[in-house]
Amino acid sequence: MNVAQTTILAAEESADGGLDLLLPATPELIAGVIAFALVFFFIRLWAMPAINESLENRQKAIGGQMEEAEKAKAEAEKLRADYEAQLAEAQAERGRIIDAARGEADTVKADLIAKAEAQAAEILDKARADAAAEKARVMQDAQRDVANLTVDLAEKVVGSNLDRETQLGLVERYIAELER
DSSP states (O other): OHHHHHHHHHHHHSTTOSHHHHSOOHHHHHHHHHHHHHHHHHIIIIIHHHHHHHHHHHHHHHHHHHHHHHHHHHHHHHHHHHHHHHHHHHHHHHHHHHHHHHHHHHHHHHHHHHHHHHHHHHHHHHHHHHHHHHHHHHHHHHHHHHHHHHHHHHHHHHOSOOOHHHHHHHHHHHHHHHHO
């Protein structure tokens, strides 16, 4: 602690009021300024251009990256627009396919209905033809039975056997007249 006390006492005794404690001695001050000027000169001469070049390179690299990012963004926007256009086209195509399928289904439905109606008409016509044929057959059978019954009845009434062929001819003519 003696050194500190001695320094404090020396500062109090000095006429400058302790300013020389803060400022170095004049030769040290001049040497310090010259050393600072030399270091500043060499830094300015060699270090500053290298630092500036590094900063410019970094700025160019960042600018290039920003340009690439803008290009990538523009490309992404273009791809998104293409995707949306393709999506809209796909939706329109889907609508056309659905409409075509509905139209085709309606056509198939109409064809099936027409075929079913045609088959029903054929079945009905066949049934009518069968009914007419059956009616004609039944009528012939009935005419034959009526003719035979008439001949049998006439034989019983007359009591003698008439010529069967003659009687059948008479009955058939009578029935033919009735049909007219």
